[in-house]
Structure formats: C-alpha cells, structure tokens
Amino acid sequence: MWSKTMTTTTEAPQAETLRLVDGGMNFDGVQALEDVSISVNSGEVVGLIGPNGSGKTTTLNLVSGMLQPTTGRVMLGDKELTRMSMRKRARIGIVRTFQSVRVFGRLTVAENIEVAALGCGLRRHEARELTEELLADLNLESVANTAAESSPAGLIRTIGIARALATRPKFLLLDEPAAGQNESEAVELIEAIRNISRRRACGVLLVEHDMSVVMSTCDRLHVLDSGRTVTAGLPQDIRHDPQVVEIYFGKRH
Numbered sequence: 001m002w003s004k005t006m007t008t009t010t011e012a013p014q015a016e017t018l019r020l021v022d023g024g025m026n027f028d029g030v031q032a033l034e035d036v037s038i039s040v041n042s043g044e045v046v047g048l049i050g051p052n053g054s055g056k057t058t059t060l061n062l063v064s065g066m067l068q069p070t071t072g073r074v075m076l077g078d079k080e081l082t083r084m085s086m087r088k089r090a091r092i093g094i095v096r097t098f099q100s101v102r103v104f105g106r107l108t109v110a111e112n113i114e115v116a117a118l119g120c121g122l123r124r125h126e127a128r129e130l131t132e133e134l135l136a137d138l139n140l141e142s143v144a145n146t147a148a149e150s151s152p153a154g155l156i157r158t159i160g161i162a163r164a165l166a167t168r169p170k171f172l173l174l175d176e177p178a179a180g181q182n183e184s185e186a187v188e189l190i191e192a193i194r195n196i197s198r199r200r201a202c203g204v205l206l207v208e209h210d211m212s213v214v215m216s217t218c219d220r221l222h223v224l225d226s227g228r229t230v231t232a233g234l235p236q237d238i239r240h241d242p243q244v245v246e247i248y249f250g251k252r253h
C-alpha cells in the first residue's frame with residue numbers, strides 16, 4: 001500500500017543481488033568464517049541460522065561493512081563493496097540494525113520513525129505518510145504517541161527496525177530482530193518484515209536463533225556451523241537435511 005500512495009517511492013526499484021563471495025574472517029588466529037558465500041535478492045528474506053559462535057554476526061558484519069573480510073568479496077550486482085565503509089554502504093541503501101538500539105527517548109515512537117524518514121530526504125508530509133504505514137505494518141499504532149524512552153526492550157528493537165525501514169533501504173541486515181520475544185511474537189514480527197520487504201522490493205538478511213521461527217517466515221535459509229556453510233536453500237528442504245537435524249536435534253541438544 002505504501003507504494004500506491006507515496007509519490008517519492010513509486011519508482012519501480014531495480015532488482016538487485018547483494019552477495020558475500022567466498023567470505024573469510026580471521027581474528028588474530030581465530031578463523032571465525034571460512035569460504036562462506038551467501039546472496040540476498042531484492043524482495044526476499046534470507047534467514048541466517050546456526051549454533052552459538054557459528055559466524056552469523058560476523059557474516060552480517062562483513063556484508064554491512066562493519067568488518068572487512070580477510071578473504072573474499074562483497075558485491076552489489078557487479079559493483080564491489082568490499083572496502084566500502086559501513087556509512088557509505090548505508091548511503092547506497094545497505095542498512096544494518098543492531099541488537100541494542102538507540103532511540104530518541106523523549107520523542108514519541110512515531111516521531112522517532114518520522115525523524116529517520118526526514119533524515120534521508122523525504123518531505124514532511126511524505127515522512128508522515130511513510131511513518132503511518134510503518135506503524136500499521138509493524139503493529140505499533142497503539143504505542144505511536146507514547147514516549148520511546150518508556151518502551152520495553154523488544155519494542156525498542158522494533159522501533160529500530162521501523163527507523164531503518166523509514167530510510168527506504170535496498171537491503172536490510174537484521175541481527176536477531178525478535179530477540180527476547182516468544183515464538184509467536186517472533187513469527188508475527190518477521191512476517192510483518194517479510195510483507196514490507198516484498199512490497200518494497202527490499203532484500204532482508206536476518207540472524208535468528210530459533211529454527212522454527214525462520215522455517216515458517218523466511219524465503220530461504222543459510223545454515224552455518226563452526227564458520228562454514230552447512231547448507232543453504234528453501235526451508236522445506238533444509239528441514240530434512242541430515243546435517244541440520246544433527247546440529248539442531250542431534251547430540252548437541
């Protein structure tokens with residue numbers, strides 16, 4: 001619906017692919033990631049999953065530009081971004097959120113979102129319209145006029161996601177967007193993100209611990225273990241992969 005109403009956002013976005021190619025990361029002798037290739041297309045949600053320490057956050061950091069890989073490349077279509085700073089990547093539409101989110105505490109939830117939209121060049125009425133749509137899409141309408149500082153941690157995280165979406169990213173990188181929420185809340189949030197991403201042709205790469213949450217909400221999954229890719233593909237195929245079953249339901253649990 002926002003693409004129908006927003007004059008500034010009606011241009012059909014060009015379909016693109018963001019990729020980490022053969023990515024490796026070595027931290028002073030600790031090989032956190034090795035030969036990991038992952039791609040996200042416009043309009044799809046890719047879930048990055050794996051046990052603790054498997055390299056999920058490192059992958060997100062390489063794609064967002066927070067870290068530069070020891071080996072491998074980051075590509076947006078044919079353009080290489082490997083050495084591009086996180087700030088510059090954000091400017092070209094590759095936006096990352098963090099588990100701990102900073103909000104303007106004295107502003108309301110709605111104002112927090114609107115400020116983000118204004119900050120990336122929308123006019124006031126456009127920013128307001130986009131804010132209303134995001135409030136509705138992310139089920140934030142009932143708290144729109146409350147001060148952000150009084151919000152619980154889960155809500156602050158959702159405000160952070162709304163603020164990131166208000167910048168109209170091409171690609172959104174989310175580190176455990178539903179941390180601290182129960183399974184049905186997590187599914188609801190990620191489904192909302194998925195609906196927005198489809199409508200906006202925004203690609204989403206998200207880290208999530210809970211296999212059942214990503215199974216029911218993501219278009220594709222990428223499974224890591226010990227810094228390496230175990231498997232990648234459609235959720236229905238991953239579900240029965242013997243290595244995934246071993247990692248999630250085998251001897252480690």
Ligand SMILES: Nc1ncnc2c1ncn2[C@@H]1O[C@H](COP(=O)(O)OP(=O)(O)OP(=O)(O)O)[C@@H](O)[C@H]1O
Pocket residue numbers: 027030031032050051052053054055056057058059
């Ligand atoms: N800055 C760093 N310096 C040294 N080692 C690091 C650093 N960051 C990550 N590591 C190591 O790299 C490996 C992968 O860590 P990473 O945080 O990417 O895993 P993760 O899958 O996100 O884990 P979790 O689910 O626990 O958040 C781990 O062994 C971790 O200890």
